[in-house]
Amino acid sequence: MKKIASNLKVLRESKGLSQESLASALVITRPRLGAYEEGRNEPPIEILVRLSDYFHISIDALLRADLRKTDLDALMKVGKNRVLFPVLIDKENNDLIEVVTARASAGYLNGYADPEYIEKLPMMNLPFKVTGKHRTFPIQGDSMPPLKTGSFVVGKYMESLDEIKNGNTYILITKDEGIVYKRVYRGNNLSTIDLHSDNKNYQPYKVKAKDVLEIWEFVCCLHTSDKKDEEISLDSVMHMLKSMKVEIEGIRKS
Numbered sequence: 001m002k003k004i005a006s007n008l009k010v011l012r013e014s015k016g017l018s019q020e021s022l023a024s025a026l027v028i029t030r031p032r033l034g035a036y037e038e039g040r041n042e043p044p045i046e047i048l049v050r051l052s053d054y055f056h057i058s059i060d061a062l063l064r065a066d067l068r069k070t071d072l073d074a075l076m077k078v079g080k081n082r083v084l085f086p087v088l089i090d091k092e093n094n095d096l097i098e099v100v101t102a103r104a105s106a107g108y109l110n111g112y113a114d115p116e117y118i119e120k121l122p123m124m125n126l127p128f129k130v131t132g133k134h135r136t137f138p139i140q141g142d143s144m145p146p147l148k149t150g151s152f153v154v155g156k157y158m159e160s161l162d163e164i165k166n167g168n169t170y171i172l173i174t175k176d177e178g179i180v181y182k183r184v185y186r187g188n189n190l191s192t193i194d195l196h197s198d199n200k201n202y203q204p205y206k207v208k209a210k211d212v213l214e215i216w217e218f219v220c221c222l223h224t225s226d227k228k229d230e231e232i233s234l235d236s237v238m239h240m241l242k243s244m245k246v247e248i249e250g251i252r253k254s
Helices: 003-014 019-026 030-037 045-055 059-064 115-119 234-243
Strands: 095-099 123-125 134-138 152-158 169-174 178-185 192-196 205-208 212-222 247-249
Touching: 003 030, 003 045, 003 059, 019 030, 019 045, 045 059, 059 115, 134 178, 134 212, 152 169
Parallel strands: 095 134
Antiparallel strands: 095 123, 123 247, 134 152, 152 212, 169 178, 169 212, 178 192, 192 205
16 A cells, blocks of 8 residues: 555645645544655555545555556546546656557456556557547457457547447457457447457357446557568567657566
8 A cells, every 4th residue: 555645645736735624624633644645654444435535536546556647637437436547648748558468468358457457568659649548459360351460459448338339440348358359339239239340251249238348449550461470579569660650668668
């Protein structure tokens, strides 16, 4: 819980509050709040709940995120509280996009909600302005030509399946299949969605709406169709992105 000290100070200062006024709102003493901010004591669960309610931010974000590195106004609201889904920016105020590499994709199903997993992903920014939360995912297989294994798609986070436009392409994170990139259709039966491949050798199939953990609307692709499978590597993808004037930050981060 070592991040709670700095996070508490960041949140307080973001609201222009003094320690005295925040302590009063939390029904604790100012010295006690000071001890939390300085890391001399850790707040118990009842104080974490009060902080979560007061700032409308999840307890998970309070404990595990580094809010100094996030845009607090960009944290997405789910119900009463916000979840840890920050839009990251660089020193020039450009939006940064996480890159889920092929290696990292194997653990995405377990790590997509884990701030520490997301924090370790390499970052990039695109040579055009984006708004909203974006992330880059790897393509596996040949079901969506001309993309193939080694290519990447950039997606914009969608808060609800209700935002799906029939026939458009999306990256979906599902309980059973992990990351899939498909053309999506929703019919009258809102409990399922139909996933179609552009390669007609693959049959359409249905997934249960409740099994969709995340959905990202297709924005653009970065493909390596001119390379043989054995030539595709992280270095070759880096070269491709750089040739497109896509700036990479920490791509070699382990």
